[in-house]
Amino acid sequence: MPADLAVIGLGHLGLPLAQAAVTAGIDTVGYDPDPRAYAELRAGRTPVEGVLTASEVRRMLSGGFRPTTDAAELGRVRTAVICSPVPLGPDRTLDLTALGDAARALAARLRPHTTVLLESAVPPGTTETFLRPLLEEGSGLVAGRDFHLACSPGRLDPGNRTRTLANTPKVIGGLTPACTESAAAFYGRLTDKVVRARGTREAEMTKVLETNFRHVNIALVNEMAVLCHDLGVDLWDVIRCAETKPFGFQPFRPGPGVGGHGVPVDPGCLPYSSRTPGHPLRMVSLAQEINDRMPSYVIQRCATLLNEHGKSVRGARVLLLGVTYKPDTADQEAAPAREIAARLMDMGAQIGYHDPHVLDWRVRERPVPRADSLYEAAAAADLTVLLQQHRTYDLQGLAVKAQLLLDTRGATPAGAAHRL
Known part of the structure; x- marks a missing residue:
């Protein structure tokens, strides 16, 4: 038909x-x-x-x-x-x-x-x-x-x-x-x-610009997150203040890594094109390098927090909350959660997870235990790491129940958790 x-x-x-x-x-x-x-x-x-x-x-x-x-x-x-x-x-x-x-x-x-x-x-x-x-x-x-x-x-x-x-x-x-x-x-x-x-190239390049704009700006705030933590500055309050500027500023927020279907593209390094200019977009490459480092930085923060509380990563019970790349969806495309879980496993941690949208989750083809009761799991875990702020999470209540909470999204109330 x-x-x-x-x-x-x-x-x-x-x-x-x-x-x-x-x-x-x-x-x-x-x-x-x-x-x-x-x-x-x-x-x-x-x-x-x-x-x-x-x-x-x-x-x-x-x-x-x-x-x-x-x-x-x-x-x-x-x-x-x-x-x-x-x-x-x-x-x-x-x-x-x-x-x-x-x-x-x-x-x-x-x-x-x-x-x-x-x-x-x-x-x-x-x-x-x-x-x-x-x-x-x-x-x-x-x-x-x-x-x-x-x-x-x-x-x-x-x-x-x-x-x-x-x-x-x-x-x-x-x-x-x-x-x-x-x-x-x-x-x-x-x-x-x-x-x-x-023409077709202008339409294609529009997508490249839109995607690279996102990655470059996320890379900027990811670097700011590391700097502000070292200086003892509350980046989340800085962003709150900066976004009141009615011109010349658009707020982006840091996180444990960048996921999604749109990947950064450097049109100056395309192997199949005969008309590439030979001038790579250095800022795009640098942004990707910065964003790729964020899972390692999250793990570093996890190890430091556990150590400060007299615990080692080896043998620690770590609960990961939210394993998707965006809140309130089941889409896991390029989400940093899997890399973070794998590296913590390599360090000897016992990993569990909770996500209201993901009922089965595997890392390196191995099933990761899913918490049935969020609050009980957080209370039992040595460290709870918020990787994605799904709307269903009561972060105030979670902060009370968790022994130790690392918030990589700045979603918890100020002072309720350790923020990225």
Whole structure:
């Protein structure tokens, strides 16, 4: 059965897009080669925790959403949006394997006049120099002449119920002006505002700037956190005061590390591009180095606190609270909790955890004991470490019950805990 839209890749980007499209009355098919994702969706469950609820998935299915593992469905749509994951590889460069597989699957079935959109977060130049050749070679069609091609990087904030796809401006950059307008016509059905970039590279670079802005500013406050602790200054009070400035300042807060799906990208160090300027973004590299050090700093603070209270890390019972990368979601993408737990285990600590959104948690493929009773576990632990401030946590009560509490998020009342 033909459909108006195919969403390729049913992960943290594709599922919300498919949901918005079905809500807008767009006949939508979702393609993912992973049979597990297909089985979960067909059963009315979400394959990605923290993205959609089971009830939301069931409403999508009742609204006509059709998940599939059959790539033949891609040849019967007017618009195809690629939302494939682009993770970091072992060498810390972005792995485009899944994107390439999606492009080849679509190219073999691409029809004239189809609009192809890329939402995956990619380095500048990817749409034109990586995706376009795959689509043209596999289809025999020419982008910009036979089919439309544009980039519109995803702008989702998991767990944020006030900022949705509908009220978040959508940046679009097409290979040609006609490609941009075709993309704008599609996204205009889903969002209140469409922002036209000059081209695909400008749209791709917008995502790079947004992601690097976050990482660089978090790195700044992470360094400030270490400095303020050494000087005996309350950084959290400093931020509270600074954010009253009505211009020239935007508050960021430190933490045990930086997680999430958006990774910092240095477009000056892309191995596959023939047009890289050869001038790496040194601030981005430094920010990543600083943020990568934060789990080690948290462990250092843990060891110091235990030592100050006559205890050693070896044999200590340590309870980790909140193992997700954002509060009030189940998403664990790149969350620092796993690294912190692994290093504490290496030092001989006995690790337990609590998270209302994560019922099973593993570190190095080994299950970590989950606390059934939060207060009892905190009272029994030699050290409790708050890594994520979920809304359900009563931090005042927790501070009273815990023998020793390290708050890496500055969420506890002043004086109630040791803060990062």
